Amino acid sequence: MKRVFLTILLINIFATISESIAQAPVNPDISFIGDMRLFGYRNALSDEYYNKLKLNFEELEIAGSGYLNPYSRADVTLGIGGTGGEIDIEEAFATLVRGLPLNLQVKAGQYLVDFGMLNTQHPHQWSWIQRPLMHQWFFGEEGLKDIGIDVTTLIPVGNNALTISANLLQGDFLLGEDAGDIDHNMGGSGRISLFSSVGATSSLEIGVSGLYGQSEPDSNRWATMGDFDFKYKWRPDVYHSLVIVGESMVGSRKIDGVNGEETNSSFGAFSAVDYQFRRRYNAGAFVDYSQMPDDNSLYQIGYGAFAGFSLAEETYRISLMLRQDDGKDFEKPFQTVILQLLWSLGPHKPHQF
Amino acid sequence: MKKLISFMVLMLAFIAMAANAKINVVTSTSDLKSIAEYIGGERVSVTSIANGKSNPHFVEVLPSYMVTVSKADIYFKIGLELDFWAAPIIDGSRNGKLTVIDCSQGIEPMEKPTAKVDASMGDIHPQGNPHYWLDPANALIIARNITKGLLQIDPTGSPIYEANLVKFESQLNARMEIWKKETEPLSGMEIITYHNSWPYFSRAFGIKIAGFVEPKPGIEPTPSHTAELIELIKARKIKIIGKEPYFSDKSPKTIARATGATIVDLPPSVGGLPGAEDYFSLIDTIISKLLTTGRVR
Numbered sequence: 001m002k003r004v005f006l007t008i009l010l011i012n013i014f015a016t017i018s019e020s021i022a023q024a025p026v027n028p029d030i031s032f033i034g035d036m037r038l039f040g041y042r043n044a045l046s047d048e049y050y051n052k053l054k055l056n057f058e059e060l061e062i063a064g065s066g067y068l069n070p071y072s073r074a075d076v077t078l079g080i081g082g083t084g085g086e087i088d089i090e091e092a093f094a095t096l097v098r099g100l101p102l103n104l105q106v107k108a109g110q111y112l113v114d115f116g117m118l119n120t121q122h123p124h125q126w127s128w129i130q131r132p133l134m135h136q137w138f139f140g141e142e143g144l145k146d147i148g149i150d151v152t153t154l155i156p157v158g159n160n161a162l163t164i165s166a167n168l169l170q171g172d173f174l175l176g177e178d179a180g181d182i183d184h185n186m187g188g189s190g191r192i193s194l195f196s197s198v199g200a201t202s203s204l205e206i207g208v209s210g211l212y213g214q215s216e217p218d219s220n221r222w223a224t225m226g227d228f229d230f231k232y233k234w235r236p237d238v239y240h241s242l243v244i245v246g247e248s249m250v251g252s253r254k255i256d257g258v259n260g261e262e263t264n265s266s267f268g269a270f271s272a273v274d275y276q277f278r279r280r281y282n283a284g285a286f287v288d289y290s291q292m293p294d295d296n297s298l299y300q301i302g303y304g305a306f307a308g309f310s311l312a313e314e315t316y317r318i319s320l321m322l323r324q325d326d327g328k329d330f331e332k333p334f335q336t337v338i339l340q341l342l343w344s345l346g347p348h349k350p351h352q353f
Numbered sequence: 354m355k356k357l358i359s360f361m362v363l364m365l366a367f368i369a370m371a372a373n374a375k376i377n378v379v380t381s382t383s384d385l386k387s388i389a390e391y392i393g394g395e396r397v398s399v400t401s402i403a404n405g406k407s408n409p410h411f412v413e414v415l416p417s418y419m420v421t422v423s424k425a426d427i428y429f430k431i432g433l434e435l436d437f438w439a440a441p442i443i444d445g446s447r448n449g450k451l452t453v454i455d456c457s458q459g460i461e462p463m464e465k466p467t468a469k470v471d472a473s474m475g476d477i478h479p480q481g482n483p484h485y486w487l488d489p490a491n492a493l494i495i496a497r498n499i500t501k502g503l504l505q506i507d508p509t510g511s512p513i514y515e516a517n518l519v520k521f522e523s524q525l526n527a528r529m530e531i532w533k534k535e536t537e538p539l540s541g542m543e544i545i546t547y548h549n550s551w552p553y554f555s556r557a558f559g560i561k562i563a564g565f566v567e568p569k570p571g572i573e574p575t576p577s578h579t580a581e582l583i584e585l586i587k588a589r590k591i592k593i594i595g596k597e598p599y600f601s602d603k604s605p606k607t608i609a610r611a612t613g614a615t616i617v618d619l620p621p622s623v624g625g626l627p628g629a630e631d632y633f634s635l636i637d638t639i640i641s642k643l644l645t646t647g648r649v650r
Contacts (some may be wrong), residue, residue, distance in 0.1 A: 059395060099449040154447055161416035195416035203415060238411050239601055279573055314574055315472060350438035351413045
């Protein structure tokens with residue numbers, strides 16, 4: 001009850017701020033994104049979900065963004081709801097966008113780290129609805145989110161864009177949910193990506209990333225990870241598009257084995273094809289695989305299909321996802337059905353690649 | 354001594370190269386590109402982000418556009434929130450020396466909402482209808498804004514830019530007289546258009562827009578709205594359904610079959626159809642398309 005009251009209060013505060021500053025010349029863009037889901041489970045692993053139907057208000061996302069001055073901007077995204085039902089700072093960062101030498105941009109704050117392409121995106125951007133298993137297993141339900149400083153440069157290579165970024169991170173991203181209370185060392189990551197326009201209507205981006213972070217504070221063990229990602233998009237007009245994404249990651253860390261300390265290397269991969277066949281309709285399929293980060297003998301593989309209907313772009317969207325998962329030590333495969341209603345209230349946002 | 358001469362030759366070559374270097378101009382749309390090329394002449398190299406064949410409301414923010422803008426000296430935007438996608442492209446370019454000029458400065462926007470605007474009205478632009486370049490009188494204001502921008506970053510090009518502006522104005526006035534005469538048979542004629550892209554054009558040439566295929570700006574046609582539109586076309590004996598080339602012809606065809614009206618592809622931007630190669634030929638093409646269909650009818 002207290003949580004509901006707090007949520008309503010927050011929405012009212014944001015709505016009042018939004019209403020009053022919308023009239024002002026210096027106004028941040030404020031958006032509300034609601035994510036409501038009807039879940040159906042068959043043969044789920046836990047009793048909580050076993051052969052059940054559930055209706056959840058998954059999350060309300062409140063996003064604010066705008067310029068601080070001619071050189072910098074700030075972006076804040078709060079998530080309310082979710083599994084824990086708490087108010088969560090999903091992202092809050094300031095970016096120096098121009099004026100720095102060497103085409104640099106510097107971002108500082110809490111943000112989704114660009115370790116791979118998919119990790120920087122919020123789940124409401126995906127037709128497949130759920131975060132890939134490898135993100136959940138290696139980094140947690142919200143993916144790789146950390147406090148850090150990100151330095152990025154854009155290098156023109158002909159008409160192609162080479163982007164290089166380096167992150168200095170607080171470093172608790174591999175330590176689990178209670179990592180905030182644990183004394184740990186800082187970590188880091190980097191990504192190189194090349195974007196290229198393939199003809200007049202297609203684009204391709206390929207990226208490689210690396211990550212270094214403490215995996216166990218007590219024994220001072222560290223993990224190294226690598227990631228490869230690609231995205232191909234064909235968009236001849238507003239009525240048709242085809243998106244193919246693929247990402248794989250591998251992580252290596254020291255663990256306590258049967259014969260003492262051992263090195264465990266685990267692998268995860270995700271790939272999806274999303275086809276928009278009319279202005280408001282899309283459909284596609286995906287494959288999702290991950291090994292446990294500290295035990296590569298345990299794995300889960302999921303595959304499924306999705307379809308979506310957007311009433312007017314991203315403002316009101318209904319998606320249906322069917323998925324089957326199997327894995328090591330699973331008694332039998334389990335199935336999930338999700339019907340999602342996603343709505344977005346706020347200014348029209350530019351469409352990113 | 355030889356080294357000194359070589360050094361001086363090298364320096365002179367650099368100075369000559371710098372003197373010959375063109376001003377790098379990026380525009381949001383092909384219409385601004387055309388006018389910027391006219392004003393800038395040989396002193397500028399112009400690239401447009403959106404091409405005339407694509408819907409300027411929906412341009413994807415691509416890293417390759419950021420690379421293009423990173424090399425630019427000046428960026429000309431449409432403004433009135435049509436090219437709201439330009440901001441992340443400009444930010445992503447990291448270009449601290451870029452001059453950004455909003456070409457809608459001095460334009461009197463049509464259909465500027467007087468009450469509160471919200472999304473129930475569709476994709477309404479709170480600052481007014483942004484398709485202002487389709488009125489030739491506004492093309493002159495755009496040309497002046499472009500001249501002002503070029504003078505700001507390249508004052509030494511002043512004689513060329515100002516002379517080209519005078520030439521542009523004179524050519525525009527001459528063509529306007531021809532266009533006005535050509536469109537006399539169209540004066541007062543009612544047409545249907547797909548999107549609300551044509552209020553400035555229709556005001557300039559006396560054409561009346563009786564309705565839109567879209568029920569509200571940016572909203573896909575619905576069966577009930579299409580039925581209403583069919584009734585309207587029949588009742589008012591409207592003969593032309595104007596369609597921007599990037600929209601689907603599915604609903605216009607349904608309406609045309611039910612009413613006997615003719616679908617005409619009208620390019621709202623330079624490059625939208627063959628023949629619309631610059632600003633002047635764009636207006637020529639639109640008028641010619643309307644006249645041809647009007648006469649056939």
